[in-house]
Amino acid sequence: MLALRGIGAMIQLRDVTLRRGPEPLLEKARLTVYAGSKLGLVGANGTGKSSLFALLLGELSVDEGDISLPSDWRLAWMAQETPALAQPAIEFVLDGDVALRAAEAEVEAAQAAEAGERIAYAHAQLEAVSGYDARARAGSLLHGLGFSASVQDKPVADFSGGWRVRLNLARALMCPSDLLLLDEPTNHLDLEAVIWLEQWLQSYTGTLILIAHDRDFLDNVAQGIVHIEHARLHQYSGGYSAFERQRGERLAQQQALHERQQREIAHMESFITRFRAKATKARAAQSRIKALERMERVAPAHVDSPFSFQFPAAPRAGNPLLSLESVSLGYAQAPVLRDVNAGLAPGDRVGLLGRNGAGKSTLVRALSGDLAPLSGAIQTARQLRVGYFAQHQLEQLDTHASAVVHLERLGGNADPQQIRDFLGGFNFHGDQALAPVAPFSGGEKARLVLAMLVWQRPNLLLLDEPTNHLDLEMRHALNVALQGFEGAVVVVSHDRYLLETTVADYWLINHGRVDAFDGDLDDYRRWLARDQRADDSTSESPANRPNNRAERRAQRQATAQAKAQLRPLKKRVETAVGRLEKADIALQALDTQLANPSVYGDDQREALEDLLREQARLQREREAAEAEWMQAEQALESAQSTA
Secondary structure (H helix, E strand, O other): OOOOOOOOOEEEEEEEEEEOOOOEEEEEEEEEEEOOOEEEEEOOOOOOHHHHHHHHOOOOOOOEEEEEOOOOOOEEEOOOOOOOOOOEHHHHHHOOOHHHHHHHHHHHHHHHHOOHHHHHHHHHHHHHOOHHHHHHHHHHHHHHOOOOHHHOOOEHHHOOHHHHHHHHHHHHHHOOOOEEEEEOOOOOOOHHHHHHHHHHHHOOOOEEEEEOOOHHHHHHHOOEEEEEEOOEEEEEEOOHHHHHHHHHHHHHOOHHHHHHHHHHHHHHHHHHHHHHHHOOOHHHHHHHHHHHHHHHHHHHHHOOOOOOOOOOOOOOOOOOOEEEEEEEEEEOOEEEEEEEEEEEOOOOEEEEEOOOOOOHHHHHHHHHOOOOOOEEEEEEOOOOOEEEEOOHHHHOOOOOOEHHHHHHOOOOOOOHHHHHHHHHOOOOOHHHHHOEOOOOOHHHHHHHHHHHHHHOOOOEEEEEOOOOOOOHHHHHHHHHHHHHOOOEEEEEOOOHHHHHHHOOEEEEEEOOEEEEEOOOHHHHHHHHHHHHHHHHHHHHOHHHOOOOHHHHHHHHHHHHHHHHHHHHHHHHHHHHHHHHHHHHHHHHHHHHHHOOHHHHOHHHHHHHHHHHHHHHHHHHHHHHHHHHHHHHHHHHHHHHHHO
């Protein structure tokens, strides 16, 4: 990563018109990008984001207007396809640095010619392009993106499509650049790799333009947003949340959208109230409430979304919906997870955390019934109806059948018009709903699989990376629909916004175990850092491990003592949360009474005064309980950090 050349330089689009078919993708578009800017490029699928990248790369020409880039800028971009090469993965990544490869070739040629002066100049040039530490830099990039040291020399052909996407990303980051173009770099990454990439891009010194559908990622990396809308480029300052707020304020001024906007806000408020009443973990619940309140604020920015759907009521099922008893899971008698004991009740909302390869998808497959346990038992309730979303299902669609036919095959008594109306909520309209799905994009296929899932009225949703290929508007619609879903949800996702706004509890999958994780995503980020340091310490200093029975016994005793000291603090937290929940429930019941017009009659004045006094008392009780809750949680956190 080298310092940007040409300070003061800029990219300029002046009255650019670009046509790809009868309708222009861009028309009289203007944009100025200053050196060192970090911009997120957003807009609905098909509006021209990738075409704009092709313009910047010189792969397309404008139909009208002109575009200019500094002539000395070095460009790096993320390719979308990778052939099945026999070349080792790390060599493929090193190829991204063209200057490095040229310097290496010159060293080799100079040595073959046995020309002393030429050899000296060649080595000086290799040093100038940081050639002597290039392999270490490539290895660091691969490690950050989830490739262990043991696989970095494997042929590119040995990796699946998703891992080849990561190789393309590493190759783009390896290239020294003044302008870096990244098209959906977080697709196919797990949460840990997304966090690493975020930190890498924050320290990148060049000009960055990225297409992404992960709003938290955009918030943490982008300093401005360029939105393609109605064939124009609209530039906003700040991250994605700032863009949503600014766009929402502009849309609020349009009277035609005002009524729908108010319905969206009311929906958010209802869910936040319901969630708060069910909260059982102080710190985790508080984090989620803040995320939901944030979602309420940004809802107005999406009132003109082409997507609108909700989950229909599902059959009631027993409690627990599903339970795992001493279950081991794996493949070919090789366990990935051992002795799993867990259960799901109606209304549970669980996010699965864990490093890549820890077994998150293995657990979801077992919950769906696709993977039988190696040992133990999985019990399911009568009337359990599972809706399972996974990436492989996109490839299992019948390419010769239409979206309407796919839903008809699922059964039910709906007539064709009902099906077409339903598909309209997923933005499948007119001929597209009746045409074969073969030419559908990845995003369109993902929307169809989600539509099929919703159509089946599940009471347990299993979502394994559901937002891959979905644009920001569809992700928002999915979030809103999940809030209204009354069944249980289990989610694996690298989209932090989805996790923060749709789940209530986390399970951590680590070293073959599945355990409840008491915290939020910030806590998980800190856990990752601690776990990495512990791994490093263990690998570097094996002598530090307890190596005799007495040491291990002393360690167990110390652990037990620490847990005993924490127990009263946890009890204090639980008591405070119980008081808070009780006050919330009583206030909701009181609000229902106060909403009755008959309470305000002249003959009810005394009763009304009693209700208002009780409301004031409950509000004071709630405030006191909330204060105690946060104090207890702070005390528990402090004790845990020193334990």
